[in-house]
Amino acid sequence: MSGLRVEVEASRGRFHLGVSLRVGPGEVVAVLGPNGSGKSTLLAVVSGLLRPDSGVVEVGGRAVTDLPPDRRRVGLLAQDALLFPHLTAEANVAFGPRSRGVGKRAAHAAARDWLAQVGAAEFADRRPSALSGGQAQRVALARALAAAPDVLLLDEPFAALDVDATPALRGVVRRVLGRQTALLVTHDPLDALALADRVVVLGSGAIVEQGPTREVLSRPRTAFTARIAGLNLIPGTAVPGGLRTADGALVAAATPGPVDEPAVAVFRPADVSVHPGPVDGSQRNTASAQVSALEPHGDTIRVRLTGPGWAAGLAADLTPAAVADLALEPGSRVHIRVKAVAVAVHGSAGGSAWVASRAWCGRT
Amino acid sequence: MTRPVRTGLPVLLWVPAVAALALVVLPVVGLLGRADLAALPGKVAGPGALAALRLSVETAAVSTALCLVLGGPLAVVLARSRVRGVRLLRAVVLLPLVLPPVVGGLALLYLLGRNGLLGSQLPGVRIPYTTAAVIIAQTFVAMPFLVVGLEGALRTAGERYEAVAATLGARPWTVFRRVTVPLVLPAVGSGLVLSFARALGEFGATITFAGSLEGVTRTLPLQVYLLAETDVDGAVALSLLLVVLAVLVIAVARPRAVEGLR
Amino acid sequence: MRKLALVAAAALALAGCGSIGAAKTLTVFAAASLTESFTALAEEFEADNAGVEVVVNFAGSSALAQQIGEGAAVDVFASADEGNMGKVADQVLPAQVFATNRLVVVTPPGNPARVAGLADLARDGLAVVLCAPQVPCGSASVRVEEAAGVDILPVSEEQDVKAVLTKVRLGEADAGLVYVTDAQAAGDEVGVIDFPESEGAVNPYPIAMLENAPQPGLAAKFLALVTGADGQAELGRAGFGTP
Numbered sequence: 001m002s003g004l005r006v007e008v009e010a011s012r013g014r015f016h017l018g019v020s021l022r023v024g025p026g027e028v029v030a031v032l033g034p035n036g037s038g039k040s041t042l043l044a045v046v047s048g049l050l051r052p053d054s055g056v057v058e059v060g061g062r063a064v065t066d067l068p069p070d071r072r073r074v075g076l077l078a079q080d081a082l083l084f085p086h087l088t089a090e091a092n093v094a095f096g097p098r099s100r101g102v103g104k105r106a107a108h109a110a111a112r113d114w115l116a117q118v119g120a121a122e123f124a125d126r127r128p129s130a131l132s133g134g135q136a137q138r139v140a141l142a143r144a145l146a147a148a149p150d151v152l153l154l155d156e157p158f159a160a161l162d163v164d165a166t167p168a169l170r171g172v173v174r175r176v177l178g179r180q181t182a183l184l185v186t187h188d189p190l191d192a193l194a195l196a197d198r199v200v201v202l203g204s205g206a207i208v209e210q211g212p213t214r215e216v217l218s219r220p221r222t223a224f225t226a227r228i229a230g231l232n233l234i235p236g237t238a239v240p241g242g243l244r245t246a247d248g249a250l251v252a253a254a255t256p257g258p259v260d261e262p263a264v265a266v267f268r269p270a271d272v273s274v275h276p277g278p279v280d281g282s283q284r285n286t287a288s289a290q291v292s293a294l295e296p297h298g299d300t301i302r303v304r305l306t307g308p309g310w311a312a313g314l315a316a317d318l319t320p321a322a323v324a325d326l327a328l329e330p331g332s333r334v335h336i337r338v339k340a341v342a343v344a345v346h347g348s349a350g351g352s353a354w355v356a357s358r359a360w361c362g363r364t
Numbered sequence: 365m366t367r368p369v370r371t372g373l374p375v376l377l378w379v380p381a382v383a384a385l386a387l388v389v390l391p392v393v394g395l396l397g398r399a400d401l402a403a404l405p406g407k408v409a410g411p412g413a414l415a416a417l418r419l420s421v422e423t424a425a426v427s428t429a430l431c432l433v434l435g436g437p438l439a440v441v442l443a444r445s446r447v448r449g450v451r452l453l454r455a456v457v458l459l460p461l462v463l464p465p466v467v468g469g470l471a472l473l474y475l476l477g478r479n480g481l482l483g484s485q486l487p488g489v490r491i492p493y494t495t496a497a498v499i500i501a502q503t504f505v506a507m508p509f510l511v512v513g514l515e516g517a518l519r520t521a522g523e524r525y526e527a528v529a530a531t532l533g534a535r536p537w538t539v540f541r542r543v544t545v546p547l548v549l550p551a552v553g554s555g556l557v558l559s560f561a562r563a564l565g566e567f568g569a570t571i572t573f574a575g576s577l578e579g580v581t582r583t584l585p586l587q588v589y590l591l592a593e594t595d596v597d598g599a600v601a602l603s604l605l606l607v608v609l610a611v612l613v614i615a616v617a618r619p620r621a622v623e624g625l626r
Numbered sequence: 627m628r629k630l631a632l633v634a635a636a637a638l639a640l641a642g643c644g645s646i647g648a649a650k651t652l653t654v655f656a657a658a659s660l661t662e663s664f665t666a667l668a669e670e671f672e673a674d675n676a677g678v679e680v681v682v683n684f685a686g687s688s689a690l691a692q693q694i695g696e697g698a699a700v701d702v703f704a705s706a707d708e709g710n711m712g713k714v715a716d717q718v719l720p721a722q723v724f725a726t727n728r729l730v731v732v733t734p735p736g737n738p739a740r741v742a743g744l745a746d747l748a749r750d751g752l753a754v755v756l757c758a759p760q761v762p763c764g765s766a767s768v769r770v771e772e773a774a775g776v777d778i779l780p781v782s783e784e785q786d787v788k789a790v791l792t793k794v795r796l797g798e799a800d801a802g803l804v805y806v807t808d809a810q811a812a813g814d815e816v817g818v819i820d821f822p823e824s825e826g827a828v829n830p831y832p833i834a835m836l837e838n839a840p841q842p843g844l845a846a847k848f849l850a851l852v853t854g855a856d857g858q859a860e861l862g863r864a865g866f867g868t869p
Contacts, residue, residue, distance in 0.1 A: 070539075
């Protein structure tokens with residue numbers, strides 16, 4: 001078993017990536033990050049399609065920084081299956097072993113074995129054009145694993161699939177990854193929760209958060225992580241009893257953080273209540289806001305908010321009936337309230353986290 | 365009778381489409397109408413005609429092979445290389461398409477002729493008036509058909525499959541052989557057919573650069589042109605032979621090359 | 627049908643040329659080698675005959691004969707050889723020879739291969755270009771070879787005199803056989819070597835008026851001009867011999 005170590009500086013035009021990242025042998029690390037945060041640059045550097053300005057990429061203790069992709073033993077499963085259209089599914093899977101000098105018979109035997117493992121044995125003789133998206137992605141997974149990579153890169157492997165096909169394939173990936181060292185780039189917290197041991201969050205070319213998957217997703221320190229975890233996040237400074245925002249407002253919290261340090265207040269959209277008129281002034285954590293968008297979200301409707309104070313960028317989950325009662329539409333003026341008991345304050349990484357979340361907010 | 369309904373072929377397209385077909389087919393019909401069909405076998409079997417036919421098929425085959433061996437790699441370089449100036453090169457490759465063939469023949473003379481840039485550096489080697497000159501002239505005019513078609517196919521296919529093959533451990537040559545080539549094989553096939561057809565019909569560059577001598581440089585088109593001077597019926601018969609040959613090549617080679625892998 | 631179309635096309639072309647203010651149009655088909663001399667003679671004829679326009683169609687003799695065979699409306703046909711005149715014998719009045727042409731050896735300027743005469747053209751390693759035997763200048767070459775007992779192995783048999791001249795001019799051939807008139811027209815760009823054997827294959831140029839000439843009177847006058855003293859002088863300037 002071999003791990004991955006990446007310590008590189010790389011640039012693409014004006015974009016700059018600087019990361020230091022380790023994936024232990026057999027570990028699966030999920031890389032989360034908004035568009036433009038450097039995920040694809042990171043993958044290109046690891047797979048060998050992009051040469052870093054400086055630094056080192058190590059696979060299983062071997063420095064591969066200056067090696068071309070074909071000598072790295074770094075596999076890639078991308079969004080699109082990219083099966084070779086002129087080869088059958090089985091020949092596609094046998095391609096890796098054959099390229100490494102395995103005899104034809106042995107390579108095809110291994111290919112059939114891998115196809116069986118991903119539940120695609122019955123498609124062995126089909127051409128890619130005769131496969132559905134989910135079937136093709138299974139074959140592509142078998143092909144990537146059959147090449148016996150030291151590290152497998154998964155680049156949003158479910159993004160191009162039907163919603164119906166995703167859970168089954170996610171299950172297959174979970175099963176076959178086993179002790180495979182892997183780096184998984186995804187937008188979906190479910191992918192991270194189901195497949196990854198650890199999460200790394202990229203923002204503007206740097207790592208802004210990392211840790212065990214559950215911990216990072218339940219205690220986000222950046223707006224981006226909060227958003228993909230489906231949580232609200234207000235940055236500021238921890239004070240006794242809550243959090244002080246940059247413009248001086250106090251957000252009361254039941255779970256306080258380390259006093260006087262940069263911190264974030266975190267709460268779920270379901271804990272935000274929306275009212276047509278001013279809420280009783282004696283209540284804490286109230287603010288005026290304006291509805292910016294309404295999005296279906298499971299059985300509820302997610303109301304996105306803007307406002308002059310800390311209400312900016314928050315989300316509230318309401319039932320469709322409540323939305324109808326309040327006659328909400330983009331532009332509606334409302335008042336909101338968050339129960340202090342639902343708010344938790346965590347220390348944040350400080351400057352860089354704030355920059356990252358700002359960068360992301362600017363894009364929304 | 366239930367029939368599937370096809371959507372979306374505007375009726376208006378039929379008019380120019382039929383006109384286009386007529387423009388291509390009717391002159392050949394005219395040729396047929398002019399031909400004395402009973403005398404045809406005799407004309408075609410004449411000694412000059414057979415020598416010309418044989419020379420044409422042989423030289424066109426060699427030219428087509430040269431187009432593949434030289435033009436194929438050129439297409440790959442044009443499509444894949446990131447070297448500066450490649451875009452300009454692409455325009456240069458089209459030159460033989462734009463140049464009148466006679467001018468192309470003159471250009472070849474100025475290069476490879478006795479007083480040419482290169483030819484003058486090769487004492488004792490004469491290229492004009494040889495069968496090699498016919499092949500060079502044909503390759504010159506036919507090459508763009510293969511290069512342009514193949515380069516377009518390579519660009520359409522993109523580099524993503526090649527990148528995936530590399531991550532699977534395939535060395536560059538293996539990627540080229542097992543991924544790049546099979547992906548563009550249909551384009552190679554149609555490029556070869558087009559090049560062969562162009563080489564077979566080549567006239568202007570050949571007569572200017574290689575001259576015209578029976579069995580050495582006088583290909584079928586040159587024979588037709590010469591025959592038209594004295595024996596129009598013979599010229600028509602040979603033209604029909606040329607047409608049949610071209611149709612045969614396209615009919616036999618093209619579907620296999622284009623659809624063979626789909 | 628085909629003939630009809632051709633006639634229509636020819637008539638259209640002629641009408642287009644001839645209808646500008648001229649009362650009568652005389653149509654002459656003449657071999658390409660006659661271009662300079664017949665252009666001058668046509669101008670002279672127009673000057674002498676007010677209200678008459680002469681339209682001359684210059685092309686290869688075989689192409690002209692073919693067009694006449696297809697029924698083109700022509701008054702006078704001047705061919706570069708008797709063979710092509712023979713092809714339309716049933717459509718013309720008896721022909722008469724009005725000029726002769728003969729072959730000369732041409733070399734690139736400076737004559738790098740030092741060719742001295744016809745016999746040299748059979749030399750080994752010499753690149754000689756001839757006209758193909760199927761065309762008039764080629765058949766004349768064959769006759770010259772036979773008359774002189776010389777066997778030339780050309781590197782190429784060209785379609786016409788101009789192609790032979792081009793290859794010689796470019797230095798891609800050491801020598802070629804062309805008509806003296808063409809050699810003269812090429813000026814300094816080629817060297818010219820006369821050889822006595824060319825008298826053994828003098829090429830006669832026949833001229834005739836057509837039986838159904840639209841302008842028989844003018845046609846007869848034009849023939850008289852060409853065969854008369856003025857015509858012969860003009861042809862002589864271009865290098866033609868007298869019959």
